[in-house]
Amino acid sequence: MVGKDDILKIAKLAKLSVDESKIDELTKDMGEIIEFANTINTAVTNVESEDFDEINNIVNAFHQDEIAESYDRELILKNREGGLDGYFFVKRRSEK
Amino acid sequence: MPEKIKKTGKIKYINKLLTDKEISCVELTQKYIDSIKKENGIINAYVNITEETALKTAETVDEKIQRGEKISLLEGIPMSLKDNISTKDVETTCCSKILKGYVPVYDATVWEGLKSQNAVLLGKTNMDEFAMGSSCETSCFGGSLNPHNTDHVAGGSSGGAASAVSGNMAVYGLGSDTGGSVRQPASFCGLVGLKPTYGSVSRYGLIAYASSLDQIGPIAGNVEDTAIIYDAISKYDKRDATSSGSRVKTVDTLNSSIKGMKIGIAEEYFDGAGEDVIASIKKAIEAYESLGAEIVQFKLPSLKYALPVYYILACAEASSNLGRYDGIRYGYRTDNYKDVNDMISRTRSEGFGKEVQRRILLGTYVLSAGYYDAYYKKAQKLRGSIVKSFQDAFTECDVMLTPTVPTTAFETNYTSKDPIETYLTDICTVPVNIAGLPALSIPCGFDNKGLPIGMQIIGKSFDDAKILNAAYKYEQYAKDEIYKELESGVRI
Numbered sequence: 165m166v167g168k169d170d171i172l173k174i175a176k177l178a179k180l181s182v183d184e185s186k187i188d189e190l191t192k193d194m195g196e197i198i199e200f201a202n203t204i205n206t207a208v209t210n211v212e213s214e215d216f217d218e219i220n221n222i223v224n225a226f227h228q229d230e231i232a233e234s235y236d237r238e239l240i241l242k243n244r245e246g247g248l249d250g251y252f253f254v255k256r257r258s259e260k
Numbered sequence: 261m262p263e264k265i266k267k268t269g270k271i272k273y274i275n276k277l278l279t280d281k282e283i284s285c286v287e288l289t290q291k292y293i294d295s296i297k298k299e300n301g302i303i304n305a306y307v308n309i310t311e312e313t314a315l316k317t318a319e320t321v322d323e324k325i326q327r328g329e330k331i332s333l334l335e336g337i338p339m340s341l342k343d344n345i346s347t348k349d350v351e352t353t354c355c356s357k358i359l360k361g362y363v364p365v366y367d368a369t370v371w372e373g374l375k376s377q378n379a380v381l382l383g384k385t386n387m388d389e390f391a392m393g394s395s396c397e398t399s400c401f402g403g404s405l406n407p408h409n410t411d412h413v414a415g416g417s418s419g420g421a422a423s424a425v426s427g428n429m430a431v432y433g434l435g436s437d438t439g440g441s442v443r444q445p446a447s448f449c450g451l452v453g454l455k456p457t458y459g460s461v462s463r464y465g466l467i468a469y470a471s472s473l474d475q476i477g478p479i480a481g482n483v484e485d486t487a488i489i490y491d492a493i494s495k496y497d498k499r500d501a502t503s504s505g506s507r508v509k510t511v512d513t514l515n516s517s518i519k520g521m522k523i524g525i526a527e528e529y530f531d532g533a534g535e536d537v538i539a540s541i542k543k544a545i546e547a548y549e550s551l552g553a554e555i556v557q558f559k560l561p562s563l564k565y566a567l568p569v570y571y572i573l574a575c576a577e578a579s580s581n582l583g584r585y586d587g588i589r590y591g592y593r594t595d596n597y598k599d600v601n602d603m604i605s606r607t608r609s610e611g612f613g614k615e616v617q618r619r620i621l622l623g624t625y626v627l628s629a630g631y632y633d634a635y636y637k638k639a640q641k642l643r644g645s646i647v648k649s650f651q652d653a654f655t656e657c658d659v660m661l662t663p664t665v666p667t668t669a670f671e672t673n674y675t676s677k678d679p680i681e682t683y684l685t686d687i688c689t690v691p692v693n694i695a696g697l698p699a700l701s702i703p704c705g706f707d708n709k710g711l712p713i714g715m716q717i718i719g720k721s722f723d724d725a726k727i728l729n730a731a732y733k734y735e736q737y738a739k740d741e742i743y744k745e746l747e748s749g750v751r752i
Contacts, residue, residue: 171621178579178624179586180617181605190618193679197571197622200680204568204638207645225501239365243590252588254603 166195269484270431271337274752278325278336285325285336288752289318289380292338295749296382296429302410305424307343307401308351309383314338317380324378333488335378340424340433343384344391345476346465347371350381354467355399356389358611359591368465369500370434370476370493377492382430386420389613390582391441391469393417394685395674398615403672406448407746408711412669415445421479422449428749432480432489438469439570440664440689442477443701447664447714450703450744452486452731453479455689457721458696459504461490462497470577471502473570473693481743483702483732487511490724510725514732519552521730524657526560529688533666540705540713541663547737548661548730556657562649563691565642570690571619571683572626572639578616579623585611618679643694650695654720659730662688664701664714688716698724702731703742712744 171191175182182190237250246253277283293311300306321336341347344354346364353359367375375381388398396419397403404419406412407427414423418435422445425433435442437455446453454477461476468474478489487510496505525545530538545555587593587607594610597603609617626635653660665685674682692699697718704715715734719727735742745751 166625170625174621174625174628176605177628178620179583179601179605179608180612180620181602181609183609190621193618194621194625196678196680197618198625200683201568201572201622201626201635204565204572204642205634207565207638207642227498235365241589242365243362244588245593254588254600255597 166191166198269482269488270480271333271485271488274337274431275331275333277752278321279331281325285318285321285380286315288336289314289338289382291750292382292429299427299429299748302405303407303423303427303429304386304402304404305414305420305427305429306340306383307353307355307386307399307420310350310381313350314380314382317378321378321380332377334374334492336380337431338380338382339374340382340385340421340430341371342387342418342421342433342435344387344436344467345371345434346467347381347384350384352384352467353400354390355387355401356612356616357400357592358585358608360400362590364465366465369462369497371465373493373495385418385424385433388417388419389616390467390578391417391436391438392578392615392619394440394444394682395670396420396445397672397674398613400613405672406669406711407748408450408744409669409709411671412711413448413672413674415448415669417441418479419445422446422451422453425449425451425479425481427746428751432478432485434476434489434493435479436466437475437477437693438473438574439686439693442479443664443689443699443714443716444686446479447701447703448669448712450712451479451481452483452700452702453477454486454490454700454724454728455692455698456490456494456506456724457698459502460494460506460698460722460724462495462500462503464497464499468581470574471581472577473574475693483728483735484511484514486700487514487728487732490728494724506724507722508725510728513725513729515736516729517552518548518730518733521553521659522556522657523548523553524556524558524653524660526558526563526653526660526662528560528563529662532687533663534668534707536668536705536707537663537666537713541661541715544704544715544734544738545661547734551733551737558653558656560649560653562642562645566646566691566694567683567687569639569642569646570686570694571622572635573643573694575619575623576627576636577623579620579627582612582616582620587611615679646691647695650691650697659723659727660718662716662718664688664716668707668709668711668713692718697721698727700727700731702735704738705742706744
């Protein structure tokens with residue numbers, strides 16, 4: 165059973181800030197969702213034969229690391245708010 | 261379906277109209293733009309209409325025709341893209357506040373290919389935020405309604421793509437399917453929706469939700485159109501590490517005999533399905549028997565775990581994939597913050613909707629120390645069991661037949677319900693994504709309210725041609741009973 169403290173801890177890991185007024189509803193929802201997810205622990209699996217990668221014969225498809233032409237840096241950064249010469253602007257939060 | 265389109269498919273029919281100069285591409289495009297402007301206020305299929313580029317492309321097509329040059333099948337055909345498919349210089353938001361204003365600097369591979377063929381992009385279609393939902397109602401632009409009955413949702417997450425095609429506001433649309441997001445709205449809106457074999461269509465430029473499950477697929481008004489679009493987009497792409505391309509041109513194999521084809525029925529897929537849904541599927545089974553197919557019944561007990569496995573794995577991948585939205589490089593940024601960490605947390609909490617935050621939290625939880633083995637690792641093992649059970653099932657049959665969704669389209673305001681209840685409606689579609697298989701939804705009847713019912717046909721990996729052919733044979737047998745052409749939008 166998850167409690168408020170668990171939710172706050174997970175939210176911090178997920179970089180989400182939880183509004184105090186919504187914490188009870190979120191804790192209830194997450195408790196139900198985790199209980200639902202927990203049903204997988206009633207299943208019996210054979211560790212040796214049921215590995216996903218083995219069953220699918222999955223192998224990594226590596227290729228040569230070739231340097232290719234890419235996008236211009238300013239073009240890639242055009243979606244940022246403000247910024248100049250490859251830098252980002254954020255509000256000043258310390259005194260001079 | 262009008263008589264003239266029954267004979268070919270809509271794409272071939274329009275191609276002939278354009279080639280014979282019975283209508284110009286600009287006239288055709290303008291008709292679609294006008295109908296979108298008229299209908300979209302209610303249906304909310306489009307979140308961005310690309311009128312200028314659509315008409316410019318249409319002019320290019322007309323010039324080619326005037327010069328006597330041959331045009332390809334998809335050239336000049338008005339279509340749409342889901343708003344999570346990157347389009348250079350066209351805003352792409354995933355229907356999330358956090359990506360409002362984001363303009364990609366490159367095209368997704370699927371769009372790059374279609375654009376080079378002068379496909380006419382009418383606009384970007386509505387979707388559940390980051391493709392997380394089954395009703396399209398988690399979109400920051402509000403939900404998309406079902407043209408068959410506007411008291412009902414279009415489905416999700418590719419709800420806008422389905423409502424646009426169903427309401428005759430596009431000939432076809434591309435959506436994405438992570439757990440049923442192409443097939444379910446196709447089912448709700450009386451259309452054909454294909455989730456291709458994992459790897460057969462490039463994911464490059466598709467904004468990621470759950471990378472091991474995501475796949476782009478077409479939504480269209482009939483099987484032939486679906487096959488034409490699939491053939492155009494299923495190519496190997498070196499920019500997608502999981503790309504393999506397709507093996508055959510599916511449209512060439514349509515109308516092959518299905519005499520002796522073994523159709524598998526797994527009883528677990530029918531648990532909880534509505535009476536109308538079961539009755540329509542039974543009728544379709546009878547149709548297949550009359551076409552010479554053999555019905556094989558079996559059990560797939562591992563399906564019991566498919567939904568929790570799906571939600572654990574999809575959310576785990578989502579929590580990682582959505583980690584990039586920090587308000588620094590692109591998209592929304594909060595105004596009110598104390599330091600950089602506070603800025604990122606507040607940006608994400610203000611920018612993501614409720615359902616997306618729930619899934620990020622679940623994903624973070626199942627990947628966190630102490631829970632990783634019990635949830636994520638266990639779910640991966642069960643994924644292996646589910647894959648294996650499908651492999652075993654396909655030793656007994658060629659394709660499987662199931663309902664696409666246990667119900668018809670939900671009434672609006674569906675997302676306000678219990679989240680688990682919403683997740684349970686994905687029961688028939690998620691196993692396919694878990695196993696990377698191809699599957700499509702084709703209409704097979706209507707419920708007592710006149711809402712469409714969808715039937716799912718599942719194949720082995722890279723048997724996309726086989727399921728399209730099985731659907732085509734059924735469509736030819738039952739088309740008068742399974743399609744309802746609506747009065748709205750462009751009638752051609």
